[in-house]
Amino acid sequence: MLTIEIPSVEVFVEEANEFLSYEAVTLKLEHSLVSLSKWESKFQKPFLSKDARTNNEMLGYIEAMILSDEIPEYLEKRLTTKNIDAIIEYIDSPQSATTFGTMPEVKRRGETITSELIYYWMVAYNIPFEVETWHLNRLFSLIKICNIKNSKPEKMSKTALAKRNRELNEQRRKQLGTSG
Secondary structure (H helix, E strand, C coil): CEEEEECCEEEEECCCCEEEEECCEEEEECCCHHHHHHHHHHHCCCCCCCCCCCHHHHHHHHHHHECCCCCCCCHHHHCCHHHHHHHHHHHHCCCCCCCCCCCCCCCCCCCCCCHHHHHHHHHHCCCCHHHHHCCHHHHHHHHHHHHHHHCCCCCCCHHHHHHHHHHHHHHHHHHHHHHC
16 A cells, blocks of 8 residues: 655636645555556556556546545646655555566467456456455466466477486486496
8 A cells, every 4th residue: 555645735726717725635545456447447448558548547547546435636736746756656566575587478368458357367266356455566476476386387398308318317327337
């Protein structure tokens, strides 16, 4: 969870043609499957696509991340650069001690990742729905671990298998020659 402080500010509201004052507010935000689901419901497109998002869509995601039911008025005018930087850093954070090292690149089938697909993975791997509030990158680490642990080991090629068998036979011959 990320906690940010939006400072008190005076904002010019064009519709009212006046300046309005707003008190400082503390926001608690979560970059989670729940937030992703809310955003995709509102904008009806995948958030995790490579397509660029508009400022309105990014503001919508920040609003989806807010844990309280109330979204501060004129949030887009009140967020500071420091707030935005903190939110971006939080979204990009792995939020996990798990590392995967240098694994071979997995070629994806062009599958678009949506909140429903992530929920499917959770069902397929028997991951309880309580983790839908975890940081999204942490949830992805868990799904990746489940995928790795449930994968069938890669089969050896005939050439590699023959080489391994020759090496094992050579080792056995040496052991038999020294022990007998």
